[in-house]
Amino acid sequence: MTPELLIDLILSISLLLLAMVTLRQRTPGDAVIQLMIFGLLLALSWLRVQAPDLSLTEAAIGPGVTGALLLASLRRIGFHRPFPPPASLPFRAAASLGCGIVGVVLSWILLQSWDRPQGLTELAYQHLPESGSKNPITAVILNYRGYDTLLEIGVLLVAALSVYTLAAPVRGKAVKPPGAIFRLYLRMMTPLFLLVVPYMVWIGGYAPGGAFQAGALLSGLGVLTLLGPRPWPIQLRRKLLRASLALGFILFLVVAVWTWRYGDFLTYPPAEASKWILVIESSCALSIGICLTVMFAGCAGWLSEEREGFR
Amino acid sequence: MTDSTVVYALAGIWIAMLGLRSLLVNRDHFKRIVAANLLGSGVFLTLVALAGRGEGAADPIPHGMILTGIVVAVSGTGLFLALLGRLRELESSEEEET
Amino acid sequence: MILLIWLSNLFLTLGALFFISSVTGLLRFPDTLCRMHALAKADNLALGCVILGVVLRQDEFFAVGKLFLIWGVTLLSSATSGFLLARRIRRGMQLREALKK
Structure with missing residues (x-):
C-alpha cells in the first residue's frame, strides 16, 4: 500500500460518499452545499489524475459558478422547501437495479481493458511545436479540436441569450444594499481579479490556464459586482455588454473563415498560430465571463426588461 | 492493477450511476439538475482517469473534451435554473392573484 | 538544504494538525456561530502553515509570491x-427567538 494509493483510495471513496450524501439531502439548500463540497474534492482529484488544467477549471466552475447559479436560483425556488418524495418503490427498485447492473458491467469492462496503450498522446505532443502553444491542452482545444471549442462558445452564447428571453417584464423586489465590509472586499478584489484574468489567459500558452479558467474567474468578478452597491457596470441595455457576449463566438468564426485562405476552415499557418490562439483566447475569456454573469443574473431573477436593467 | 488511477475511474462510474439513478427516480426538478451535475462529473472523472493511466504524460485530447464538457454542463445548468426560477415566479404570482 | 526540508515538513505537519482541529471544532461545537469561529480562525492558520511549508521548498521567487x-x-x-x-x-x-415568544 503506497502512500499514493492510500491518498487515492481516501479521495475516491470520499467522492463516492459525498455523492451519496448529496443525493440524500432533504432541502435544496443542503443539496447545493454538498454539491459544492463535492466539486472542491473533485478539483483535488483532477490533480491526482494528471489534469491540472481541469483542476483549475473545476475549482472555478464547480463550486464557483455552478454553486453560484444554484444558490442564486434558490432565491426564487426556496432554500428550505423540502423535496417532494420520489417515485414509487417498484420504480425505485427497478432504477437502482438497472443502474447497478450497468455500473457493474462498465466496471468490469474498465478493469478488463485497463492496460490498453494510450491513444493519440504521441501524436499530440509530436505536433506541439507547430500548434502555436506549449501547453498541450490549449493546443488541443484551440488547434487540434478547434471546432469543438467554436461550437461550445456558440452553445454558451445560445444559453445566455435564452436566459435573456426569460427576463421578467417588471423589476422584482429590491434587494438590500450590501454593507461596508462587502464593499471593502469588492474594492480590494476587483483590481486583483482584473490582474489575474489576463494573466490566466496569457499563461495558458505554456502552463495550466487558458480562456475557460480566465472566463470563470471573470464571471466570479461579475457575480461579485452584481452583489455589490453599483451593478451599473453590467447594465442590460448597454450595447457594449451585449456586444461582448457575442464577441468571443463572432471573433472565433471570423478567424475560422479568415484562415480558410490558408487551407481548410480553421487551420492556422504554423508561424502565426500562437497569435491567432491568443486573440481567440482573449475574446473567448471575455465572452465566457459575461455570459456566465448574465446567466447568474437570470437565475437570480435580476434580469428585467425595464430600463434600469439589473435589480 | 499497476497504478492507482483506476480507483478514480471506478469511483467515477459509480458516481455517474448514482446520479443517473437519482435523475430517473426523483420528480423534483431541482434535485434532478443536481443529480445531472453528479452524472456529468462522474463521467468526466472516469474519462480523465482513463486518459491519465499508465506512466508517461497524460493524453491531452480527453482533457480538452472534458474542458468543453464542463462549460457546456454549466450552460445547461444555468439555462435550466433560469427556466425553473421563472416558472416558480409565475406560479407564485398566480397564487397571489387567486 | 536539509534544514529547509525539515522545517517545511514541520510546517506541513503543523498545518495538518490545525486542519484536524478545525474540523473537530466544526463537528463538535454546539452552535453554528461557534463552528464559524473554528472555521474562520483555525482554517486560515492551518492554510498559512501549509503555505509556509510549501514556500520553503520552492526554487523561484514568483512561485513564493503567488x-x-x-x-x-x-x-x-x-x-x-x-x-x-x-x-x-x-x-x-433572532427570528427564531422572536417566533418562540
Whole structure:
C-alpha cells in the first residue's frame, strides 16, 4: 500500500460518499452545499489524475459558478422547501437495479481493458511545436479540436441569450444594499481579479490556464459586482455588454473563415498560430465571463426588461 | 492493477450511476439538475482517469473534451435554473392573484 | 538544504494538525456561530502553515509570491464570507427567538 494509493483510495471513496450524501439531502439548500463540497474534492482529484488544467477549471466552475447559479436560483425556488418524495418503490427498485447492473458491467469492462496503450498522446505532443502553444491542452482545444471549442462558445452564447428571453417584464423586489465590509472586499478584489484574468489567459500558452479558467474567474468578478452597491457596470441595455457576449463566438468564426485562405476552415499557418490562439483566447475569456454573469443574473431573477436593467 | 488511477475511474462510474439513478427516480426538478451535475462529473472523472493511466504524460485530447464538457454542463445548468426560477415566479404570482 | 526540508515538513505537519482541529471544532461545537469561529480562525492558520511549508521548498521567487498572494486572498475572502454568514446566522437566531415568544 503506497502512500499514493492510500491518498487515492481516501479521495475516491470520499467522492463516492459525498455523492451519496448529496443525493440524500432533504432541502435544496443542503443539496447545493454538498454539491459544492463535492466539486472542491473533485478539483483535488483532477490533480491526482494528471489534469491540472481541469483542476483549475473545476475549482472555478464547480463550486464557483455552478454553486453560484444554484444558490442564486434558490432565491426564487426556496432554500428550505423540502423535496417532494420520489417515485414509487417498484420504480425505485427497478432504477437502482438497472443502474447497478450497468455500473457493474462498465466496471468490469474498465478493469478488463485497463492496460490498453494510450491513444493519440504521441501524436499530440509530436505536433506541439507547430500548434502555436506549449501547453498541450490549449493546443488541443484551440488547434487540434478547434471546432469543438467554436461550437461550445456558440452553445454558451445560445444559453445566455435564452436566459435573456426569460427576463421578467417588471423589476422584482429590491434587494438590500450590501454593507461596508462587502464593499471593502469588492474594492480590494476587483483590481486583483482584473490582474489575474489576463494573466490566466496569457499563461495558458505554456502552463495550466487558458480562456475557460480566465472566463470563470471573470464571471466570479461579475457575480461579485452584481452583489455589490453599483451593478451599473453590467447594465442590460448597454450595447457594449451585449456586444461582448457575442464577441468571443463572432471573433472565433471570423478567424475560422479568415484562415480558410490558408487551407481548410480553421487551420492556422504554423508561424502565426500562437497569435491567432491568443486573440481567440482573449475574446473567448471575455465572452465566457459575461455570459456566465448574465446567466447568474437570470437565475437570480435580476434580469428585467425595464430600463434600469439589473435589480 | 499497476497504478492507482483506476480507483478514480471506478469511483467515477459509480458516481455517474448514482446520479443517473437519482435523475430517473426523483420528480423534483431541482434535485434532478443536481443529480445531472453528479452524472456529468462522474463521467468526466472516469474519462480523465482513463486518459491519465499508465506512466508517461497524460493524453491531452480527453482533457480538452472534458474542458468543453464542463462549460457546456454549466450552460445547461444555468439555462435550466433560469427556466425553473421563472416558472416558480409565475406560479407564485398566480397564487397571489387567486 | 536539509534544514529547509525539515522545517517545511514541520510546517506541513503543523498545518495538518490545525486542519484536524478545525474540523473537530466544526463537528463538535454546539452552535453554528461557534463552528464559524473554528472555521474562520483555525482554517486560515492551518492554510498559512501549509503555505509556509510549501514556500520553503520552492526554487523561484514568483512561485513564493503567488503562494503568499493565495494566502492573503483566502484570508480576505474567509473573513468577508465569515462575517456575512455570521450576520445571517445571527439574524436567523433572532427570528427564531422572536417566533418562540
